[in-house]
Amino acid sequence: MTDLHTLWLTETIRLREEHAGALEDSQANRLARNAGGDLPSRIQARASWLAERDGLTAALRHWLQGARLALLVLAVLAILSGAGLAFAALGDGQAPVNVFWALGSLLGLNLILLLSWASGLILAADYGATLGRLWLWLSEKLARDAKAAHLAPALLLLLQRHKLNRWLLGLLVNGLWLVVMLSALVMVLTLMATRRYGFVWETTILSGETFVALTQALGALPALLGFSVPTEEMIRASGDAALNLESARQAWAGWLVGVVLVYGALPRLLLTLLCLWRWNRGRAGLQLDLKLPGYAQLRERLMPSSERLGVSDAAPERLHQVESASSALHSDGALLVAIELDDQRPWPPALAKNVKDAGILDSRESRQKLLEQLTRFPPARLLIACDPRRSPDRGSLALIAELAQSASATRVWLLQAPPGQALDADRLGDWHAALQQLGLPFADCAPMNWLESGHD
Template sequence: MTDASSSTPFQRLWLSETIRVREEHAGPLDDAEANRQVRAQGGELAERIQQRALLLSRRDGQWQALQHWLQGARLALLALAVLAAFSGLGLALTALGDGSRPVNVFWALGSLLGLNLLMLIGWLLGLSLSRDSAGALGRVWLWLSAKLARDASAAQLMPALLVMLQRQRLTRWGLGLLVHGLWALAMFSALATLLLMLATRRYGFVWETTILGGDTFIALTQAIGALPALLGFNLPNVELIRASGDAAIASEAARQSWAAWLVGVLLVYGLLPRVLLMLLCLWRWQSGKGALRLDLELPGYGLLRQRLQPDSERLGVCDLAPAELHQPQGGANSQTGSGALLLGLELDDRRTWPPGPLPKGVADAGVIDSREQRRQLLEQLTRFPPERLAIACDPRRSPDRGTLALLGELARSASATRIWLLPPAPGESLDSARLADWHQALGTLGLPHGDTAPLNWLETGHD
């Protein structure tokens, strides 16, 4: 039985949407075993749907695809973070240069903040004009995450995620958290590089113009520096600003005043807005993610209500045949079972059952033949899994898909399983080709088998 503790609530919601989208496009899945296990666990309908999705996704590969996608997303985020850090470094180097020429303060300011402010304005416009604003960086991250995942089973993951997030309008906040986080990292890298360069090189600062007057630059400098001044950053006085229009002032106090103004402007208009928006997006993301629920009114979930939380058990054909049949699989129950059980599967009436007295502690489940007997047995084994299970099969019959699927389900209900291929009755012989088919099919399922009665193994756990 699947352990839900290994998955987060968000992942279970995501997988539920993925399975729903998959069934809408490809038709109902073969879910009899999963539904039976879910019914045995109980719980509300939403919990049962999520548990069913977890079981089916681990069986069919969506769970593994989700892990691959998350791994690709982390690698994509790491690559973008490295790119953002180096971009901030490049912005600072471009703004100040190597110190051989005076720094034009407004050119430097444009180099440090221009692209950041343009992208910020674009994000705010997208937020106000569209329902979900991903931003260029967000779309790049989604594309890169999908490329790095490289899993064919992940085809429905991204559409299901976007559909689920759009119900709470979380796409803008989730991708906004990523976008503002990357820009905050770039601005922090630029600020750190700027401080390092100002601490190790001597820069002179000037402003230049041809058509504007000096009073315009004085007013602009003081207006831009007003907010940083409230945080304690130095604001150049009028005389210093006016003098810097003629040439770089050689005094140390002038250089320090302009350097503090530039650092304060970068911090207040570059780094702080991105950090505040990142915290806003984080708050909206966390609160919205906590409010995510399955929309049980959707047709895909409505069809599951009777199967997972039935008013009464129904007989006959419940659903159309699935578009694709999954291959039978073996396995074992991860829970610790108790006791030993022997059963026969679709045996001829001429065979005596049980085949002699059974050892102490070994229970007889009888011969299972009808659909109702199978259902009752599987329901019982789901609730009370045995430690050892031996299944007697008649190798004269063909190992068809239904028989192999049932053997796999029975094996997954016990801690350990063995298949007993019964010897032929006196005067009869086995078809070697059919016996080889059994060996090949059981080998594919990974189930140990033999032609001798496994009674000693059932009693003691060894041969």
């Protein structure tokens, strides 16, 4: 993941939260605070964790694969288009080639669209954006990932904010037209090498002097690169009929190839390099706009001046599947923790020396303190004790999920009822269903062998 990809995912998360509401991000905020750094770094760390959890990172990879395939499709179309221009300009060799009709066929559309793109660049207009929208549309279709819906809009917003969209679009447009012109040149050379062409010019209202001056003016720059230019006698003679002289055919062929190269391919090459340079320079300066509401409201959560109390976000309708976040971290030891136990049962039970007791979590402060500690020192094994006489509310299940994400392996211990009491079967079934949804193993007896040694 490059810096651009991280910024892209951060903007995607902001756009997603702007449209669908705030995400459940308590674990992401803790990890971002623990990572340290300035506010932009913490915002990006938070977004990276959320993107990995919600599948946006994989969707970005799929989108990039689709973008490469879309670019390959457009490049193939450009090659075929260039070959088609060459066939349309030269024909099958049965009839003489009108040099200026051929030149118009090879350069006309290219020059018109080149002027259109240049005027759009100067006037900050949206000329030529159709090709960019086609590329984005093809990229999304070829990605085949429903989670990639916010990726293209997020990229456009990120680039427009720094005025980089014109250079990325220019790189795409000029690069594809360079492929068209190079394909046309290769096909022109192939046709001229395998067929015999005669060249003429025709007019009704213009004089021969006009064609002589125009031919020599267009051939001046190619002549500096070594391309041949027909002499004045050859130009005048070609106005009556195609010359059957080999030198005249070679002179006209060299002139046509030189003009297409200098006025068709070379400007596109220079503009492609210019756009690439501006794109690389602007990409290095990309940064988050912290004035946006989606980022401004994260300041207190990621760089708090004091700890907040109370619920900051509504509980999600469906809890996420628990995936251990400590696999890449150093995890060690075993930990036992209980959630909201009353004083009717003795606690903690007898524990081995290598098992630590984290106590009973019965307040917001104790929960936050333990979660912060687990973020820095994740245990290898975590056993969570719960009282199944209580209902499995969303707050308790969310806490269990957050605790489990901080450990390499987690199990839930559903305690037996105290003497003289019995567990409610329906409520116990609710606990089983909820823990199965979380994907956590559970049992009604303490798995002490597993907690102490790592196996049963």
